[in-house]
Amino acid sequence: MTMIQATDAPSPSKVLEGRLRARTATIGIIGLGYVGLPLARTFASQGLRVLGFDIDADKVEALNSGQSYIRHIPAAAIAGMVDAGAFRASTDYSAIRSCDAVLICVPTPLTRHREPDLSYIVSTAEAIQSHLTAGQLIVLESTTYPGTTDEVLRPILELSGMKAGADFFLAFSPEREDPGNQSYETATIPKVVGGDGEALRMACILYDQIVPHTVPVSSCSTAEAVKLTENIFRAVNIALVNELKVVYDRMGIDIWEVIEAAKSKPFGFMPFYPSAGLGGHCIPIDPFYLTWKAREFDLSTRFVELAGEVNAAMPAYVVERLAVGLDQRFRKAVCGSRILVVGLAYKKNVDDMRESPAFKVIELLERRGAVVEYHDPLIPEIRPTREHAAMTGRKSVAWSPEILAGFDAAMIVTDHDCIDWQELVDNSRLVVDTRNATKAVRRNRQWIIKA
Ligand SMILES: NC(=O)c1ccc[n+]([C@@H]2O[C@H](COP(=O)([O-])OP(=O)(O)OC[C@H]3O[C@@H](n4cnc5c(N)ncnc54)[C@H](O)[C@@H]3O)[C@@H](O)[C@H]2O)c1
Structure with missing residues (x-):
C-alpha cells in the first residue's frame, strides 16, 4: 500500500488511479456471501488480486481449499482463482493494510423489532479502522438507509485519526446482484456509485474495471437511496399483484392470464407476479430501512407499510x-x-x-x-x-x-x-x-x- 509521504510525491488519487487502471491493485472484500463472493470472482477474473475477509472460519477454509458454498458459483471457479494466486480468504483483518480498495458486503438485517440492524457494518468498520492506511478507498456495498456511510461508517473510520476526503476515500455503491438470474451477473450489471469529489472518481475507476459502465451520483446518501428505491419499487408492485390476485380470484379471473396479456403492451407496464409471499434477504427487509430513517424527519412511508401488510x-x-x-x-x-x-x-x-x-x-x-x-x-x-x-x-x-x-x-x-x-x-x-x-x-x- 502506498503512503502519502513527501510533497513532491504523486497524489494519493494519482497512485490509486494508476494501480486500478493497471490492474495491479489489491482489492479487499469483507463478507464473502451471496454478494461478496461473486464480486471477488469478478475482480479476480479481470486480473486484480483479491483478498477476501469473513468472520466465518468454515467459509474461509472452504474457499481456500477451492470449494464453493453457493450453488450458482461452481467450485471450479473458486479453485481456479485460488490456484492462480488471484484470490485468498482470511479471518484476519490485518491484511487490510495491503489492500488498495476495501469493499464492505456484510449483512444488513432487521432487529426483532423490525428496525435496522447495523451491527455488522459497525463491527466491520471498527475492525477496518485499526488497519486503515492513507490513500485507501473504502466502499460500502451493503443495502442500507440514506446517511449510513456518512453518519455511521465515516465517524468510526475517522477514529483512526485520518479524515475521509483528505487521507482516505469513502464511497457507497449498492449491490444489484440477482442470484439465479440467467441474463445478468455482477460483470454485466451497471453500478451506481455515490461519493464526494475524488472519492467518487476513484470508486468509478474501480468499478469501471469490472462492469460495462458506472453511474455516478452526487453523494453516498443518493446512492443509498437509489438502492432502496429499486427494492421498494419491487415490494410495492409485488404487493399490488398480490392484492389484485385476491380480488380477481373472487371474480373468477385468473391473475396470471391477466398479467400475460397486459405485458403485451410495449410501454407503461412491467410484469410482476403473485406468490405465497415475499422472501429473500432484500425485498421484505430493505424498505423498512427507509421507514425507520423517515421517522427522523417526522415522515411516514405509507406505501412501504401497506405493501408490507399486503405481502405479509x-x-x-x-x-x-x-x-x-x-x-x-x-x-x-x-x-x-x-x-x-x-x-x-x-x-x-x-x-x-x-x-x-x-x-x-x-x-x-x-x-x-x-x-x-x-x-x-x-x-x-x-x-x-x-x-x-x-x-x-x-x-x-x-x-x-x-x-x-x-x-x-x-x-x-x-x-x-x-x-x-x-x-x-x-x-x-x-x-x-x-x-x-x-x-x-x-x-x-x-x-x-x-x-
Ligand atoms: N443476496 C442478494 O441477492 C443481495 C443483493 C443485493 C444486495 N444485497 C445486500 O448485500 C449485503 C450482503 O448480503 P449477502 O446476501 O451477501 O449476505 P450473506 O449473509 O450471504 O453474506 C454476508 C457474509 O458476511 C459475513 N460477515 C458477517 N459479519 C462480518 C464481519 N464483521 N466481517 C467479515 N465478514 C462478515 C458472513 O459470515 C457472510 O459470509 C446486504 O446488505 C444485502 O442486503 C444482497
Whole structure:
C-alpha cells in the first residue's frame, strides 16, 4: 500500500488511479456471501488480486481449499482463482493494510423489532479502522438507509485519526446482484456509485474495471437511496399483484392470464407476479430501512407499510385457499391432513431460504394441526435460522409417485425448473399452485387450485 509521504510525491488519487487502471491493485472484500463472493470472482477474473475477509472460519477454509458454498458459483471457479494466486480468504483483518480498495458486503438485517440492524457494518468498520492506511478507498456495498456511510461508517473510520476526503476515500455503491438470474451477473450489471469529489472518481475507476459502465451520483446518501428505491419499487408492485390476485380470484379471473396479456403492451407496464409471499434477504427487509430513517424527519412511508401488510398476509391467504379446497372437495379439515410443501427456497432455482414464505406457510398449517413435510431438491436440509430455529434439521422428502400419493394435498411455494409438475399433479389429490408452476400441465388440471 502506498503512503502519502513527501510533497513532491504523486497524489494519493494519482497512485490509486494508476494501480486500478493497471490492474495491479489489491482489492479487499469483507463478507464473502451471496454478494461478496461473486464480486471477488469478478475482480479476480479481470486480473486484480483479491483478498477476501469473513468472520466465518468454515467459509474461509472452504474457499481456500477451492470449494464453493453457493450453488450458482461452481467450485471450479473458486479453485481456479485460488490456484492462480488471484484470490485468498482470511479471518484476519490485518491484511487490510495491503489492500488498495476495501469493499464492505456484510449483512444488513432487521432487529426483532423490525428496525435496522447495523451491527455488522459497525463491527466491520471498527475492525477496518485499526488497519486503515492513507490513500485507501473504502466502499460500502451493503443495502442500507440514506446517511449510513456518512453518519455511521465515516465517524468510526475517522477514529483512526485520518479524515475521509483528505487521507482516505469513502464511497457507497449498492449491490444489484440477482442470484439465479440467467441474463445478468455482477460483470454485466451497471453500478451506481455515490461519493464526494475524488472519492467518487476513484470508486468509478474501480468499478469501471469490472462492469460495462458506472453511474455516478452526487453523494453516498443518493446512492443509498437509489438502492432502496429499486427494492421498494419491487415490494410495492409485488404487493399490488398480490392484492389484485385476491380480488380477481373472487371474480373468477385468473391473475396470471391477466398479467400475460397486459405485458403485451410495449410501454407503461412491467410484469410482476403473485406468490405465497415475499422472501429473500432484500425485498421484505430493505424498505423498512427507509421507514425507520423517515421517522427522523417526522415522515411516514405509507406505501412501504401497506405493501408490507399486503405481502405479509399472503401465506395466510394461500393456506386458507388450501383449507377451502380440502373442505369442499373431500370434506376434510386441515387438522390431521398430510400436506406437502413443494419448494422451500424464496425463489426459483436458488438454494437460498432466507425469509422464505414457505416457513410461514408450514407454521400456519402446523398450527392448524396439519402434518407437513417439504420437498426442495436445492435445500436437502433446513439449516439453522434465527426466526425458525425449531425447523432446523428437517429434511426434504424424496420424490416418487408413491410418496406424492401419500399426501392429502400439495402446496407449490417455489417453482424450481427441475421439478416435474405433471408428475406432481398426476399423483396428488389436490395441488394448490401459488406460482402458476403448473401452467404447462395438460392432464388432471381439475386437481389444481391456483392461489
Ligand atoms: N443476496 C442478494 O441477492 C443481495 C443483493 C443485493 C444486495 N444485497 C445486500 O448485500 C449485503 C450482503 O448480503 P449477502 O446476501 O451477501 O449476505 P450473506 O449473509 O450471504 O453474506 C454476508 C457474509 O458476511 C459475513 N460477515 C458477517 N459479519 C462480518 C464481519 N464483521 N466481517 C467479515 N465478514 C462478515 C458472513 O459470515 C457472510 O459470509 C446486504 O446488505 C444485502 O442486503 C444482497
